Amino acid sequence: MTAIVLRLVAVASLMFALLAAEFAATFVFSGWGRGGVAIIAITMAAVAAFGFMDLHQEDVTVWLFAAAAVLWLTILLGLGSLDPFTRSLFPTNSMTP
Amino acid sequence: MSDAAAHEFQFASAEHQRETAISGIWLFLATEALFFGPIFLSWIFARHADPSAFDVGGRRTDLTIGLANTALLIASSFAYGVGLALIGFGRRRGMVAWLAIAWALGAAFIGLKFGVEWRTELSEGLFPGAHFSIHGPARSGAQLFFAFYFFATALHGLHLLIGLGLLAWIIIQAERFTAENHTPVHVVGLYWTFIDVIWLILFPLIYLIGRAS
Numbered sequence: 001m002t003a004i005v006l007r008l009v010a011v012a013s014l015m016f017a018l019l020a021a022e023f024a025a026t027f028v029f030s031g032w033g034r035g036g037v038a039i040i041a042i043t044m045a046a047v048a049a050f051g052f053m054d055l056h057q058e059d060v061t062v063w064l065f066a067a068a069a070v071l072w073l074t075i076l077l078g079l080g081s082l083d084p085f086t087r088s089l090f091p092t093n094s095m096t097p
Numbered sequence: 098m099s100d101a102a103a104h105e106f107q108f109a110s111a112e113h114q115r116e117t118a119i120s121g122i123w124l125f126l127a128t129e130a131l132f133f134g135p136i137f138l139s140w141i142f143a144r145h146a147d148p149s150a151f152d153v154g155g156r157r158t159d160l161t162i163g164l165a166n167t168a169l170l171i172a173s174s175f176a177y178g179v180g181l182a183l184i185g186f187g188r189r190r191g192m193v194a195w196l197a198i199a200w201a202l203g204a205a206f207i208g209l210k211f212g213v214e215w216r217t218e219l220s221e222g223l224f225p226g227a228h229f230s231i232h233g234p235a236r237s238g239a240q241l242f243f244a245f246y247f248f249a250t251a252l253h254g255l256h257l258l259i260g261l262g263l264l265a266w267i268i269i270q271a272e273r274f275t276a277e278n279h280t281p282v283h284v285v286g287l288y289w290t291f292i293d294v295i296w297l298i299l300f301p302l303i304y305l306i307g308r309a310s
Contacts, residue, residue, distance in 0.1 A: 001182060001183075001186050004182040004185075005179055005182060008175055008178045008179055008182070009175075011175070011178075012171060012172070012174075012175040015171045016168070016171065019164075019167060019168070019171070022301060022305060023164075023305075025305075025309070026305045026308055026309045027308070030309075033309055034306050034309045037301045037305050037306060037309055038301065038306075040301075041297060041298055041300070041301045042298075044297045045294045045297050045298060048174065048290055048293055048294045048297065049294065052174045052175070052177075052178050052290045052293070053286075053287055053290050053291070058119065058123070059116060059120075061116075061120045061123075062119060062120055062123045065120065065123040065124045065126075065127045066123060066127065068127050069126065069127035069130040069131070070130075072127070072130070072131050072134070073130055073131065073134050073137075076131065076134040076135070076138060077134065077137060077138055077141070080135075080138040080141070080142075081138070081141050084141065084142050084145040084146070085145065
């Protein structure tokens with residue numbers, strides 16, 4: 001019991017440390033930039049999945065569903081982002097009435 | 098189903114029933130991830146159209162409340178984890194106490210988000226529309242940001258409200274659960290932490306990216 005609670009305390013502490021790192025990436029270490037913030041956010045989600053949701057203790061079916069979620073999101077966000085990131089916008093002359 | 102070792106007729110054993118329930122909630126959470134996916138995609142689209150104007154909206158959000166709410170949800174997932182561990186050892190009263198703490202932390206999130214933050218933003222004219230209070234060249238981009246903000250936080254808040262209802266149901270039904278038979282506590286806990294995970298992605302999109310250099 002104590003070991004489980006200690007592990008949960010460690011997970012929560014890690015989450016708060018990552019939250020602090022997110023702030024540092026935003027306000028202190030400008031070199032990290034937005035990419036750093038995004039990477040830390042995804043890391044926090046992974047820590048919650050493994051630390052609080054105990055994904056590592058589940059069987060292969062659960063892993064399959066979790067992997068499917070990541071794959072579907074990657075396809076959605078990846079292919080969905082291709083349009084705005086690859087489209088060239090040319091300025092036009094617009095007449096305002 | 099009062100007997101700890103009992104299971105429904107369609108399952109070979111109580112363990113089979115537990116595994117099916119856990120797999121089922123993970124499949125549901127996978128569809129929920131896809132449900133929130135287009136909202137994240139809309140953020141990418143809207144911000145890419147005019148990043149500087151979009152970030153003007155992001156900088157008008159209340160960072161203090163956003164940070165407090167993130168801390169509340171992390172603490173809430175921790176409290177739920179402790180409650181789940183306690184029922185695994187048959188300590189029902191301890192479980193109820195920790196789940197009540199998790200519920201209170203979730204309710205505090207709702208109170209801060211909708212009772213304080215939304216109210217302030219609405220009074221400041223930040224809801225997109227004719228009376229939107231940000232003017233100048235950033236107006237359109239900032240409106241796009243706040244359209245994303247209000248929709249995403251409303252949807253997340255709705256999920257949290259459902260989670261609060263489920264958590265209350267677990268607390269009310271606590272007498273049913275034993276060290277051997279507490280699958281519903283586990284299933285609701287996975288949903289509860291998933292709401293936390295969604296917020297962990299929404300938090301930087303709303304409060305941090307627009308402020309990052």
